[in-house]
Amino acid sequence: ATMPPLLSAMANAGRHGVLVKSAVVMERLGQADAVALDKTGTLTEGTPRVTRVLPLAGSGLTADALLTLAAAAEHPSEHPLARAVVNAAQEGGLPLLPATGFTSAPGTGVAATVGDHRIAAGSPARLLRDPAASDAPETAEAAEAAAAVAGLEETGCTAVLVLRDGVPAGVLGITDRIRRDAAATVASLARLTGGSPVLLTGDHPRAAARLAAEAGITEVRAGLLPQDKAAAVREQEQAGRRVLVVGDGVNDAPALAAAHIGIAMGRAGSDLALETADAVIIRDELATVPAVVALSRATRRLVV
Ligand code: ADP
Numbered sequence: 288a289t290m291p292p293l294l295s296a297m298a299n300a301g302r303h304g305v306l307v308k309s310a311v312v313m314e315r316l317g318q319a320d321a322v323a324l325d326k327t328g329t330l331t332e333g334t335p336r337v338t339r340v341l342p343l344a345g346s347g348l349t350a351d352a353l354l355t356l357a358a359a360a361e362h363p364s365e366h367p368l369a370r371a372v373v374n375a376a377q378e379g380g381l382p383l384l385p386a387t388g389f390t391s392a393p394g395t396g397v398a399a400t401v402g403d404h405r406i407a408a409g410s411p412a413r414l415l416r417d418p419a420a421s422d423a424p425e426t427a428e429a430a431e432a433a434a435a436v437a438g439l440e441e442t443g444c445t446a447v448l449v450l451r452d453g454v455p456a457g458v459l460g461i462t463d464r465i466r467r468d469a470a471a472t473v474a475s476l477a478r479l480t481g482g483s484p485v486l487l488t489g490d491h492p493r494a495a496a497r498l499a500a501e502a503g504i505t506e507v508r509a510g511l512l513p514q515d516k517a518a519a520v521r522e523q524e525q526a527g528r529r530v531l532v533v534g535d536g537v538n539d540a541p542a543l544a545a546a547h548i549g550i551a552m553g554r555a556g557s558d559l560a561l562e563t564a565d566a567v568i569i570r571d572e573l574a575t576v577p578a579v580v581a582l583s584r585a586t587r588r589l590v591v
């Protein structure tokens with residue numbers, strides 16, 4: 288017997304390295320007329336590295352001590368930035384201190400108790416500005432941290448702020464390479480869907496703008512919380528677009544769920560993203576996304 292076209296298209300997608308979860312999804316892929324892409328782990332390789340470790344003057348911490356505390360708090364997190372921090376500590380031969388009471392807030396950061404201190408690590412924008420997150424008023428430490436953060440972001444780094452008992456103690460600079468196939472993928476998707484892809488990211492506008500320029504993306508929405516990413520997608524859907532979302536993180540799950548089609552990056556993707564998505568990229572190549580969209584289009588021509 289010959290396989291129905293959608294089933295053979297799914298098998299074909301599998302050979303391209305994309306797990307399409309159902310025939311309905313296979314069909315929907317070709318209907319996308321708008322695309323939203325996540326930054327960290329999606330447009331970038333998702334293996335960021337710590338390149339700067341800057342303890343604040345008043346913290347009394349050495350660079351190694353700062354990195355040790357941050358790694359202890361980040362250890363349970365599956366976020367790519369957390370893995371970068373833990374890897375840097377390991378490569379530096381630093382001890383992994385035990386941590387208790389771990390909490391994480393998607394799109395914001397983590398916190399844990401390390402020794403006698405509560406250590407938080409995460410988005411400077413959220414931890415410095417949101418008094419509920421840091422309960423730090425405008426202090427000398429906050430001003431010094433803000434200056435260090437701005438300096439790092441100028442150079443295209445993502446800055447991770449480390450707080451000790453709510454007080455800024457230091458800043459880590461992290462850089463992540465753009466995927467080799469990012470620009471080509473953006474161009475292919477624009478051609479296939481008739482609309483230029485939008486970048487949705489929780490990261491700072493400065494870091495986002497630099498990456499977007501490299502990828503050939505002009506529309507950037509930065510500083511978004513997970514629910515903001517979903518709202519941006521729903522906005523488009525309500526305007527009559529069928530949005531294809533590609534993401535990798537826990538923070539992308541609401542947007543993946545709100546999308547007409549959600550695709551998760553499989554290699555470094557979080558379990559929640561993989562479960563929520565309609566399709567999963569198994570081979571770690573972004574260019575497989577336009578490939579399966581084209582495949583769906585070709586199949587539709589066959590079916591109709
Ligand atoms: P993106 O949308 O680019 O994938 P996220 O939404 O995952 O980024 O994260 C947004 C921001 O939140 C990050 O740039 C970082 O500042 C902060 N953040 C989130 N999780 C962590 C973590 N585990 N450690 C440090 N910072 C984090």
Ligand code: MG
Pocket residue numbers: 325326327328329534535536539
């Ligand atoms: Mg991400």
